[in-house]
Amino acid sequence: MLERIRIKNLALVRDAELEFSDKLNVLSGETGAGKSIIVDALMLLMGGKYDRTMLSYGADGGYVEGVFVFSSPEKTAFLEDYGFDADSEIVVLRRFTADGKNDVRINGRSATVKMLRSVMSRFVDICGQNEYQVLGDKSAHCSILDSYIGEPALALLDKLGKKYAERNEVREAARELGDQATRLRRMDMLSYQINEIERAAVRQGEEDELIDLRNRAMHAEKIRNALAEAASALSGEGRSLDGIYDASRALSSLSSLSDKYSSLAERLDGIAVEAEDIAQTIGECLSEVDFNESDLEEAENRLSLIRSLKRKYGDPDGFSALLEKLNSEYAALSTGDEEYERLLQEDKRLLKECYKLCTELSDVRREGAKRLEKDVKSELSDLGMANAEFVVSFAPLPAEEDFDGAFGARGADDVEFMLSPNPGQPLLPLIKIISGGEMSRFMLAIKVITGRYGGVDTMIFDEIDTGISGKTGLEVAEKLACISRTGQVLCVTHLPQIASMADCQYFIEKTTDGFTTSTNVRKLDREGMIGEISRLSGADGVSANAKRAAEELKTWSDKYKAGL
Secondary structure (H helix, E strand, O other), X not given: OEEEEEEEEEXXXXXXXXXXXXXXXXXXXXXXXXXXXXXXXXXXXXXXXOOHHHEOOOOOEEEEEEXXXXXXXXXXXXXXXXXXXXOOEEEEEEEEXXXXXXXXXXXXXXXXXXXXXXXXXXXXXXXXXXXHHHHHOHHHHHHHHHHHHOHHXXXXXXXXXXXXXXXXXXXXXHHHHOOHHHHHHHHHHHHHHHHHHHHHOOOOOHHHXXXXXXXXXXXXXXXXXXXXXHHHHHHXXXXXXXXXXXXXXXXXXXXXXXXXXXXXXXXHHHHHHHHXXXXXXXXXXXXXXXXXXXXXXXXXXXXXXXXXXXXXXXXXXXXXXXXXXHHHHHHHHHOHHHHHHHHHHHHHHHHHHHHHHHHHHHHHHHHHHHHHHHHHHHHHHHOOOOOOXXXXXXXXXXXXXXXXXXXXXXXXXXXXXXXXXOOOOOOEEHHHOXXXXXXXXXXXXXXXXXXXXXXXXXXXXXXXXXXXXXXXXXXXXXXXHHXXXXXXXXXXXXXXXXXXXXXXXXXXXXXXXXXXXXXXXXXXXXXXXXXXXXXXXXXOOOOOOHHHHHHHHHHHHHHHHHOO
16 A cells, blocks of 8 residues: 655645555545645656656756555565565655656666556556546457456467467568569579679778778889888998997907996897898888889779778678678578468468467457446446446457458457446447546446456545536445455545545645745644535535534444444
8 A cells, every 4th residue: 555655846746745544545625726736746656757847846856755565575576577675665766857857766776667657557556537538448448358357368368469479570571581573683682792792802901901002002102212211221331230230349349347338239239130120121121112003003993892892781891791691591582482481371370370369368358248247337336327237349250261450469359348327328338428427437436346356455536526426426435435445545536425434634725925836735633524524515604504514424424434
């Protein structure tokens, strides 16, 4: 259950902390006071989307923190799959800033919004006003039915999803392989590319070698003159080497007089040997400087070829790997007729398996739909719609020979919820139901049922009382009280009947000092609850008996809950 929530700088809520009961918690207040902000905070804890407009005006950052407690760490054992420690307490922190960034943490460790959404969906179910649109969209009805059925449907969905993905891979492979004409065109292209790369026979590093050769050829005369001058200085008349040798001999004659002279002589000998080697190398380089126009032209042509191939096929150093890949594809295509036929047969086999899984899934859904119809009608009866008819409608499945293209990863069923709220009215799609009160009660019935089978600990209802009042309002209040005996319920409401059932109640109000406006949250004691029931009834300040009537409603509600 959600034990407490702390909100800092979210819209008009500057700083608020709410502690909740494990039963029925009610949030009420004047229209526009900021009840939706509390729901937004809860949505953020569930992995809802954050945008910078949610941050309080003028604030640099804020956060929402929720503490969830459980009777046993086993409830959270799955968290280890996400890299979090399983514990009987989970702390969720959603920190956000003015630049639109937000940080998500679960038990102090960083998490993604997607991960948070996946984790919290196991514990909390939020029924907000957008749920009306979801129920009005028949594409969501099949998912609701699958959630209600549970493991039998989910196991088949998992198998079907894998087979569907496998078939898509086979179909993609067949598409890439193509028919015979397509394969022949591809083979011609591959053959041309392979021959072009092989004929070029580009060596690794050859481009750099050619660039060096071209530079030397273009500056041959300059190179030749410099080398000749260097050779002459070392080995020609009056050469430097003679002086080094003379100096070495002179110092050698003094070796017996001092180690210092001996060391200098040895160093000169080393220089002489190195200089001799340099002179020899210069001579070799000089003999290599023998370029002509044809050498330069050949280098330019070779460079042009390599760069052309480079534009087509990338780095020449990768040509070896590329050739291996191209030859492998060519080999596969050369036997493509057999492979293409094999893929077509594999596609037929997988289509047959998908058809079998879809029909099994449809049977499971149709059987589950009968139970859902019974459960929904039972819940609607408790909510003052005893004569309502509810049917889960299925379109006929296509025949096996027409099945290709008629199914997806979630099967082939076309499912729609149909409701007749009153005797004599035809069954109509939910989208055709105009009454907000009827839709509210149907939504509550669905949420109660799916919450019961889904095993969530906390159910949040945002203005489930839309379009209802009077006796129906009391029936909804009784239903909320009933489900709060086995799981935590948080409810935003305008109805005094629902407020009277509260085990814990917060009053949300907007205040201003003339310069700034803020939303404050105040926990009510029993006297405050009675005052709020009176205000919600609309008789506060009008009838002298308003407070007495509110107290009687609260007393009756307490007795009703005690009898559950």
